[in-house]
Amino acid sequence: MSAAAPNKAGMFDCRDSFAATIEDLAANDPRIVTVVSDSVGSSKLGGFKKKWPERMVNVGIAEQTVVAVGAGLANGGKIPFVSAASCFLTARSLEQIKADIAYSNVNVKLIGQSSGVAYGELGPTHHSIEDMAWLRLLTNLTIIVPADPWQTEQAIRAAAAMTGPVYVRVSRMPVPALERGNGTFEIGKAETLVEGDQATIIANGTMVHRAVAAAKTLAVEGIAVRVVNMATISPFDEAAILAASETGAIVTVEEGNIRGGLGGAVAEVVTANIPVPMRIMGFPGFVPTGSADFLMEHFGLTEAGIADAVRQTIARKK
């Protein structure tokens, strides 16, 4: 288990899991280095810097270079974890991620911190709700959106263990530790958290615990809804989507844009195979001013909002 501790409400900041895991990995593998663009604190890498100052490369506020330097360090035999706020890491340096990382197919791990709308009132310049859409188009790039502290640790360990480029989206939004049996994490395999056959909610990241809560509400009403945690976006678990189609109604929920992300990826599989009524939940585009919690409420990304969407989608079944 990760060394990350919960807050008073029992909720976790997944960046703590990232930081604890990377320190544990680095202690056992000298090839692991971190690369930051003045993003030490925001990545919670202060502990790493203290232990291994020579293994942290800080290029200053220069996102194009932070990604390219990751590619160069991999060429030099390192396993670089490039960590910065996901809004800048993925947008400012998208061409470096495309050419230097994905197309070159190098062993670099990109850690997009504080993704989604976590920066709240700072606004859309600092939100990262587009990253899923533009990154999932890049061949070779594995994409993981962990849902809780345990899965964040697993994702970081899996990223370090595989050879090839990986993007891990790490949230700063408080999330609970999800209830699981003996959980296992495998890249490219979805995790079913709640069984059900009348509809399926497919969620990832910070939306998973809300989806589970919605399914519990619906269960009280006698509606049996499956909840699938689709932590890996690339490669995509198409079998889990086909199985979801068989429940006859699908609702996707993500802390991202409703176009081109998790919902879009699910829709591509659903429409090409077993079309069923679908609802894609997320943000419609640049959002107005508000805290992250306000924005979630405002756009219905809540237990109640998700439950409503499921009822409406089931009603559209033929």
Added chain:
Amino acid sequence: MSLTAQSHRNDLVATIAEKALWIRRRSFQMVYEAQQGHPGGDFSATDVLAALYFGVMRYDPKRPNDPARDRFVMSKGHCTGAFYSVLAAAGYFPEAELSDYMKPLSKLNGHPNRNYLPGVETNTGPLGHGLPVALGIAIAGQIDNSDFRTFVLTGDGELQEGSNWEAALTAGHRKLENLTLIIDRNRLQQGARTEETASLDPLDDKWRAFGWHVEMIDGHDHQQLLDVLSASPKGRGKPLCVIANTFKGKGVSFMHDNVAWHHGVPTKEQYEQAMAELV
């Protein structure tokens, strides 16, 4: 310099000259047969490439991933005529494969791909990518205290990309003496002179201000190239920027310093005339 060392150096210069001529002829044949390419930039970069691969760098084409190898990053990735030719001449793949240049499904894409060909360190094409990647390679060497060197060749117009200056800042800050940037200063970009587009001069002052040691040389003079590039970086305490003053289309009269040959392709008559001059 001892007589033996002098003799060895003369041999190297002769080899570089011979290889440079071969690269110009072979790359122009590639461009002529493909009816595509960037021959003007191929020719301005040819002497730098020949000097690096036949006088300066340590590498074994049979072990292209040897951790101790010197690295070369071709940031001006559009000049694959010259780059593929020098890799073939160096033994990374058979010369016969050069005839596949830009053919359907060929490994010899218009821009280099490390997953297709040994000897390519990183995929380039979009400008301003090579120096930042080379910076990362050099930092890996610095962390490990390895003695391999990293060389990167950029165009000059390419320096209008801001990413280069991000990398320049960190290279100077880290005093990366194992990193050498060579600028192919042919003063022409795609459609016009650099100084008429977004001027770069005084280019040497810019690099010095970023903490680099600067050498300005004739980029077609094999002796100067050999001397400046093979000098030991140990103790310099700064990254090295070599401003290689060159001419686009160098070696063929009608292409010399002529912007039309950035991505111009020759007719049969032009090809034959060029080959008659390249001897």
